[in-house]
Amino acid sequence: MDSSASRSSGNETENAILNSKTESCCGQFQNGSNPWMARYLYALMFLVCNILAWVARDYGHGALKEMQRLEGCRGAQDCLGAEGVLRVSLGCFTFYFTMFLSTVRTSKLQEPRNVWHSGWWSVKTVLLITLIIVPFLVPSAFIQLYGEVAHFGAGVFLLVQLISIISFIMWLNGCCQSDKDPGKCHIQAILLAATAYVVCIVGIVLMYIWYAPERSCLLNIFFITWTLVLLQLMTSVSLHPKVNAGFLIPGLMGLYVVFICWCALRSEPAGESCNRKAEASHSTDWLTIISFIVAILAIVIATFSTGIDSQCFQFRKTQVRAAGDVPYGYGFFHFVFATGAMYFGMLFIGWNSHYPIKKWTIDVGWTSTWVRIVNEWVAVCVFVWMLVAPVVWKSRQAS
Template sequence: MFIFTGAFGWLWSLLASCAGYAACTVCTRASVQLTRTSARLTYCVLFTLSMISAWVLRDYSKPIMKHLPWIIDGHEHAAKEWFGVQAVYRISFGTWLFFAILSAALVGVRSRTDRRDQLLHHGNWALKAVAWALFNVLPFFLPNGLLGAYSWLARVGSGVFLLVQLVILLDFTCAWNTSWATKGDQKYLYGLLGVTVACYAGCLAIAGVLFAWFNPSGVDGGCGLNIALITVCLFLCAFVSAVSLHPAVRDGSLFPSAVVSLFIMYMCYSALASEPRDYACNGLGKEMSAAKGSTVAGGVLLTLLAVVYSALRAGSNTAAFFPGLDDDDVVAAEPSATELPAGARPLLDSPPEERALTSAGLDGEDDPEEGVRAAPARGGRRASTGSGGVKEDSGGVAYNYAFFHAIFALASMYIAMLMTGWGSADEESGLVDVGWASVWVKGATVLATAGLYTWSLVAPSLFPDRDFGLAQT
């Protein structure tokens, strides 16, 4: 009996070991395949981990950093907020450097046959993970002066990132409008009308809520700043709508104007919500001050996810930022003739006035390794595999790798500005994007949005011989 029990235990141990080994093997292969087939997703994960680390260290880094003499030199009695800002800058600097180096190394990659495609962008994930970790740790050994210089560079980079988001917004609205307006079906036109009315109704509703929340009664001296900001935003909504209907505008439409107007009012709300919590005219601040930690944490995570999505979307949308690229510069995924509806033509074969830009490459532009086939590079040929797929080295890249990583580098700077109140060391603990600097930056973003959209409307009329790539129908 003892021998039987011992043999059974040995067999059970052997089976458990085999099962564990098999599970580890499957997980390892699955993780390798995941990183190979979802390169952009993996970069997003690395970026998100860096930003969450920065958020945590912003509030809890002092016990660690006060023991680093090259950091506390001259700041032995600094407040907790100062240490938090230093930690955020260091994580942001390391993440920026990681993506900036990748961006510089991948400049000029146009074909899947380029060795840099597999060695740098899609391969060597273990080495890149180690490099990412080192880039997040090494900045803590740098002097404060270097990080001070980076903080000013980050302000500039953050402004560029905001402009990138504006271009994406304009590109998205024009593409949506053109797509539905050219369907040839009345239901899509009714859909455009319904969304347009809903957007303008939303603008009025937001304005009413803002007047109620950010113009409370009983405040000494009134809340003239808040009232002025809300009024200016409403005027800009009316202005861009009127310009889009002007007879001199060649491709004006109320639908993009409605979407842009809704975005303007949202940015107005975001600016007012970023006012300091102790500001008497910030009625929302009193509610947020009493919010639970989980509510604040949820808001911070949503902010981080929004930045990640914006970076991913912008980084994949090469056409919106480089409309003049030749086909052999970046080869976008393109449906075959058999996949197109009857009577339709491929997008790249359409005349300029019908080439509405796609929304960030999320409508099908992707890597062959990421589940979508890409068109072959100019002068190349498409090689098919036995399963009907496309070989990895048979075509051009689906998006500009260098631009993709550059956008994430800019996003790293933008997150640093959000977490530090655009460089203010007295940012409230536990909150992100709160402070007067954030208010003014978002106010400037509103003006830039209205200005860029107005320019996209009037530029084709002012320069009729140029193709601006935005068709609004």
Template sequence: MGLVCSTAQLACLCGSAACSFCCSQCPSCRNSTSTRIMYALLLLLGTIAACITLAPGLQNVLKKVPFCANSSSYVPSDVTLDCDSAVGYLAVYRICFILSLYFFLMSVIMIRVKSSHDPRAPIQNGFWAIKYLLIIGGMIGAFFIPEKSFGSTWMYFGMLGGFLFIIIQLILIVDFAHSWADAWVGNFEETESKGWYAALLGASFFNYVVSITGVVLLYVYYTHESTCALNKFFISFNLILCVITSIVSVLPTVQEHQPRSGLLQSSVVTLYVVYLTWSGISNSPDQQCNPGFLGIFAGNDAQNRVTFDKESIIGLIIWFSCVLYSSLRTASKSSKITMSENVLVQDNGADYTTVEGRNPDAESGNDAKVWDNEEEKVAYNWSFFHLMFALATLYVMMTLTNWYKPNSSLDTLNANAASMWVKIISSWMCLTLYVWSLIAPAVFPNRDFS
């Protein structure tokens, strides 16, 4: 429903007639939801634009453009551009620079906004055409920034911001695991249906089977009998940590303070840690121990021939899933344990009621299609929301460039130690955060986590 309402808001970029038509066709939804999805869509479109600049054939296409300085069909003109800067790592850096700068600026503007009655509220929830035009214009202007030290300097900001977003992403994944288990265990307790019990067991069993299969494949393809000691350590150590975490989740003390804690959450976290382990060792600079995604199926000849590795694609899918989850998810008691109250939407008790003239664009009954549920107080921290999206943009930038030093040419994304350690440390942080969410109620029994 929120996505449909956001589509109606997007139609407002084309004029009031398109906006009125789309709003009349979609169901009512909360303004806090539709606005967040619109910003998620903006972030997704920026990511797609950055991905296009890494397309293998784009550089060859630009060599045929007459106004490019290095064009094969160059025509003398007053306007000449160095089209090499329009592709490769630096192109991604320039696009993400403008997008993250926009979100950082919005974060500063929205500090201490308490309700939609604040004069700054229209900037948050409206002016979509102006916002998109400003961002597009900024991205075009970013390509005129002199190269010099721009790439190397912005890379350090990207590494810091990307790592901070990884922490937020881990919080959202742990929160998702708790929320999933709370919902299914709650349904089982209310209905005592064997179907819900079978679903709990089946989902947990499936996640563990996939995780074990993944670990076996990692040993087969990413280790050798006498070499690859570091890969063996990462795989074995993370496997041991996952087993310990699963045991902790069913300990009597943990069950006493969290009756709904169990193997379903642990299986989700274990599966994600196995993915992070694979993503980490697949970025190992040791080519002997890293066959690459295509190398597993096509032999060593396919190693490092692609310009955008499959691990990054999966990482971006998980990234956008977390962003969309944070845009739609309503905070519950699990958000207190995982420290995600500022990220998720709070239920402020504002229900839709018909108000005459509330939305003049609605064509029937003057009912609001995208209605304001933040007249008393905001449903989420607007400033922190934009800060999270700014960090998400930096995470995208570093993921697309494989956490590697930028240059203006479209080189292949070679595996490197920086990317490997970021993923491995992320897996340890994920397990630490999940274990903390299990033992926190027992460590602080006087604190209200309900």
């Protein structure tokens, strides 16, 4: 009796969730226990935290009189600018890490932790507000320590995002190879690969024009030229007879690598003569504001898309979701958002709490540039290893 009752209750829970996917957003929110809608609400909370961090950095001076009453702020000096960002980031990280601890290894929809993840929004809203306020009462030394730890957490986020992107590229290539009409998909893959390589070459040429206008810009010339070499390396490894992965995946990965290199050069300080784009946008205009807004939205979208992609870290790729299983990994989802909180904290302060950041800017400074460049090199190493690893394993098994 008990087992049949639990099975029936589990089926009712799953059916209610599946039916709620077709309802309106307001109807889904009123249901209170829908993991599909919960993803977007968590992303909205994350966006609010980003906005609060930006306000604390650029427009927090209006709250000077109120912050002077807080002991941890020492006359409001330690609650604005870079430390204001870190305090908001700490509160956001604490919230999502708490959610990670309370939802990790949730596997079935009928578990109470599924209701906690997908509902109780009034309680979680109060919890998030409280956890953002508490860091403003903490001494500055603790915030500085969190800033050092956040460097590592942001690096973990970049690594997780990198693996997710590479897994998506591999999945896309696998779909083309297993298509029912391989001839048609082969033509589409060739066109997509050719387009990717053309965009890569155009991007590299534009970076030479914008960020290496003179021969004295040796560092930028090295960054751009080395990106071209890495593109050639990925293509050569992919076309090796033992790998035989084709042109598509190195072309798509080349787009990502060129984009990272462009972000790295764009992060160089505006005072550098080799960065003409930064010199042209020295004053805050509408284009700078739009770029800043797009950058914030990109952080939220990247965190959201990576958080729901827990399958890229499954060792058993053929595992099929059974009836009553959760639609995505709750623990991994919140873990990505927790590291994403450290990541946006680093972007807002340019990965350096002592570097002065101009208003309406994000991810600017030499530290940001080198973080992007190292991220590019690590991305190529991971991609090449994912191509070579199956060949190495087969050779070891054969021997």
